[in-house]
Amino acid sequence: MNITAVIPARYASTRFPGKALAEIGGKPMIQHVYERTVRASLVNNVIVATDDERICQVVTAFGGVCRMTRPDHETGTDRLAEVAEGLNADIIVNVQGDEPLIMPEMIDQAIQPFLDDPTLKMGTLKTRIRCLHDFLSPNVVKVVTDKADNALYFSRSPLPFFRDKWQNLKDDSFSSGKLRCYKHVGLYVYRRDFLIAFAGMAPTFLEISEKLEQLRVLENGVAIRVVGTEFESIGVDTPDDLVKARELFKNQQI
Numbered sequence: 343m344n345i346t347a348v349i350p351a352r353y354a355s356t357r358f359p360g361k362a363l364a365e366i367g368g369k370p371m372i373q374h375v376y377e378r379t380v381r382a383s384l385v386n387n388v389i390v391a392t393d394d395e396r397i398c399q400v401v402t403a404f405g406g407v408c409r410m411t412r413p414d415h416e417t418g419t420d421r422l423a424e425v426a427e428g429l430n431a432d433i434i435v436n437v438q439g440d441e442p443l444i445m446p447e448m449i450d451q452a453i454q455p456f457l458d459d460p461t462l463k464m465g466t467l468k469t470r471i472r473c474l475h476d477f478l479s480p481n482v483v484k485v486v487t488d489k490a491d492n493a494l495y496f497s498r499s500p501l502p503f504f505r506d507k508w509q510n511l512k513d514d515s516f517s518s519g520k521l522r523c524y525k526h527v528g529l530y531v532y533r534r535d536f537l538i539a540f541a542g543m544a545p546t547f548l549e550i551s552e553k554l555e556q557l558r559v560l561e562n563g564v565a566i567r568v569v570g571t572e573f574e575s576i577g578v579d580t581p582d583d584l585v586k587a588r589e590l591f592k593n594q595q596i
């Protein structure tokens with residue numbers, strides 16, 4: 343089975359332009375993502391997909407593989423699908439270009455169910471919420487799953503809603519394990535053919551409402567396998583996030 347990881351990366355980020363090339367520990371962020379993805383044992387090939395020559399030049403300079411894509415893609419999934427159409431791959435892994443501290447083990451954990459179950463079309467990860475701030479934050483996407491670890495729903499709202507405990511929620515409610523709630527980790531695995539089909543689906547009501555692409559999949563009746571991971575990562579969406587990522591890297595906490 344050919345498993346190819348594709349890292350979508352664009353320069354013109356709304357909240358943080360040029361973040362893919364921001365320096366962390368003497369290397370551009372995109373290089374950290376690439377090198378960690380290469381270390382995943384189940385990945386055969388790694389490609390950066392970008393519409394910006396500056397990013398492509400940097401990737402090529404550190405010995406990575408880069409594919410130029412159209413500049414008019416609205417989402418990273420669309421960019422991923424364009425690259426997938428030209429690949430002879432069975433499985434495509436979408437590793438976010440702004441996750442410089444992603445653990446290679448996380449990538450393998452997300453892939454493994456596809457080796458065990460040939461019917462799976464899409465998968466992702468979840469990790470425990472350990473503080474009240476993350477549970478309440480609309481910037482932290484929550485996920486609930488069924489007993490087979492398939493997604494029931496993703497939301498920016500607190501999920502689930504603890505009707506009888508709402509007024510008494512504290513950090514300890516989550517850190518102690520009393521309440522097992524999960525945040526979504528934005529790493530995706532697709533069967534290649536499904537990825538291309540997904541990119542061609544029209545946006546759906548819940549997707550537009552929550553600004554979460556994965557809801558388009560659920561609204562079309564396709565299961566998403568959600569694997570639990572003990573690892574944490576950090577997405578760099580703002581300059582403040584970059585400061586946190588640099589500090590974590592410096593202290594080798596991730």
